Amino acid sequence: MTLVEHAPANHPKVPTRRIGVLVANLGTPDGTDYWSMRRYLNEFLSDKRVIDLPRWKWQPILQGIVLTKRPFSSGANYKTIWNEEANESPLMTITKEQVAGLRERAAALWGDRVIVDYCMRYGNPSTEAVVDRLVKAGCDRILFFPLYPQYAGATSATANDQFFRALMKQTWQPSSRTVAPYFDRPDYIEALAASVQRTLGGRTPRKLVASYHGMPKRYLMQGDPYHCQCQKTSRLLGERLGWAPDVIDTTFQSVFGREEWLRPYTVEHVAELAKRGITEIAVISPAFSADCIETLEEIQGEIREAFIHAGGKEFTYVPCLNAEPDHLNVLTTIITENLSGWI
Known part of the structure; x- marks a missing residue:
């Protein structure tokens, strides 16, 4: 935290300016139990980008038939792959590994000027919570990176939507950029x-x-x-x-x-x-x-x-590219290109 130059002594301290890189993935339930699965599926299947039927038509079906039965079957499926040691889904485990690798690369390139974090479109950590954390850490510029090589309204666009909604709640809104699809790089x-x-x-x-x-x-x-x-x-x-x-x-x-x-x-x-x-x-x-x-x-x-x-x-x-070094190198190159002019 630093004092604002020429400000009076009682002026609130302002965080040191930094750049945030926020990578985003689809999401994961917090557990395999019925209520964790129901919360996750309700958020996911209520997204108009995913199911674009009129709300009056879809919500009675979702809240009735779908969310009564599907949490049980989906929870059973997740149990077969669940990371019991960490008590999380493999997607969460791999995302953490990816972010750890990106943080190492970012630190080597830019020191502490760039903060790399991650969020999920559905479930936790939520986009809103992580955007707020980055802003409080001094990020006045945020690069938002949905980890979808190919663009789709139900993936890239809804992730961006949620990022923009999170920005709307910030008093001091950071400048922002989003990463384009990279399917043919x-x-x-x-x-x-x-x-x-x-x-x-x-x-x-x-x-x-x-x-x-x-x-x-x-x-x-x-x-x-x-x-x-x-x-x-x-x-x-x-x-x-x-x-x-x-x-x-x-x-x-x-x-x-x-x-x-x-x-x-x-x-x-x-x-x-x-x-x-x-x-x-x-x-x-x-x-x-x-x-x-x-x-x-x-x-x-x-x-x-x-x-x-x-x-x-x-x-x-x-297997997917996951946290393989060559994949992390690709993502780092994309991030570097998109930070041009900021750093």
Whole structure:
């Protein structure tokens, strides 16, 4: 804390000026019990960016049928992957590891002038709480970084929305920037390719299924660029690996509700591959910056089982980039570029 120059002796002390870098991910429940899951799912599924049905139509369904039953099934799924030692979800554990690595890199580059922190769009630590903490620590400029390589209204945009809402509550509002999607950056593609090569030992699989989180097809028709950016990521990854164009298939998972979502659906596609005699596949999830319920439970559980049940023999999962050094180097480079003019 410092005194303001030329201010009277009784003037409130002002924190030393710093820059905040706030990385954001989707979120995680605080526990696997019914009420923790219900709070988390209620916040997530009440987001108009996620479910855009009219409130009068959706909320009775959500508060009635969905939040009566789904916390039990979702809690059971989380229990299968829960980090019991730390009493937290793997997404939380990995996010902490990522932030620790980014803090080391930031300290080496800029000393104590830059503070790196993290928040979740849903659950804790909330965006509002961390923004407030950064402002109180003297951050008069904040770079907000949603950890989604591909842009989608239901991920990047809603994270930004929440960041802007948090800024609205600040008396002395910091200057702010948001990071653009990075789905086609050469260094990001290089990191993806390295993860594939590490996992597969340099061999080329019969099929690499690039499974991205799904969304209603209607969102694509309304102008959301997510589908196109996913396709480009897959194409660039295949080109970097030097594979034939038909080795990588782009699919979409986590379908919810009755309307049509982006196709092909991963769970159906891997079963169809097995039925066609392709009994050895690998699966990667380029849309996730950290392994989470969708990768650790859905892909390695439901999707793997669908493949094996249909006649598949060998199923290899390529982990997310997580806190791998090359991934953290990519994120640090992106942060450095976006801090241009500030530091």
